[in-house]
Amino acid sequence: MYELKVKTDFAAAHRLTLVGHKCENLHGHNWKVEVCIKGDGLDEGGVLMDFGVIKKSLRGIMEELDHKFLNELEMFSECPPSSENIARIIADKLGAAVNSDKARVYSVTAWESDNASATYIV
Ligand SMILES: Nc1nc2c(c(=O)[nH]1)N=C([C@H](O)[C@H](O)COP(=O)(O)OP(=O)(O)OP(=O)(O)O)CN2
Numbered sequence: 001m002y003e004l005k006v007k008t009d010f011a012a013a014h015r016l017t018l019v020g021h022k023c024e025n026l027h028g029h030n031w032k033v034e035v036c037i038k039g040d041g042l043d044e045g046g047v048l049m050d051f052g053v054i055k056k057s058l059r060g061i062m063e064e065l066d067h068k069f070l071n072e073l074e075m076f077s078e079c080p081p082s083s084e085n086i087a088r089i090i091a092d093k094l095g096a097a098v099n100s101d102k103a104r105v106y107s108v109t110a111w112e113s114d115n116a117s118a119t120y121i122v
């Protein structure tokens with residue numbers, strides 16, 4: 001089994017009700033995102049999946065999130081923009097773009113600060 005990891009980031013604002021009192025106020029984070037892709041078979045070039053393919057798809061997803069007020073985005077219309085939901089939505093979008101019978105998105109971790117992260121395992 002091979003495991004690839006690619007990191008990226010985005011900056012955005014959000015509000016979370018029902019979590020902690022201070023989270024109800026509009027505030028922002030510089031989220032760090034780490035995606036993990038797993039699979040068994042390498043292609044003729046000796047790679048599981050070209051990092052460039054993963055980075056390109058992630059760039060598109062980050063553009064949807066970067067410098068946005070997350071609560072107003074369609075993707076968060078039915079779930080609060082917590083780090084857990086951010087990680088899951090990125091995993092779903094990336095998986096739809098890059099999954100194949102050889103390699104699949106395994107997990108996405110969204111770091112809200114240096115000390116706090118949420119991981120979604122597909
Ligand atoms: N499980 C989760 N818990 C919390 C989330 C989350 O997404 N998942 N989010 C928040 C808020 O976004 C809040 O902005 C961060 O709160 P918190 O870490 O408590 O505050 P600080 O960044 O200021 O960190 P301190 O350690 O308190 O300085 C809350 N919880």
Ligand SMILES: [Zn+2]
Nearest residue numbers: 014023027029
């Ligand atoms: Zn927050």
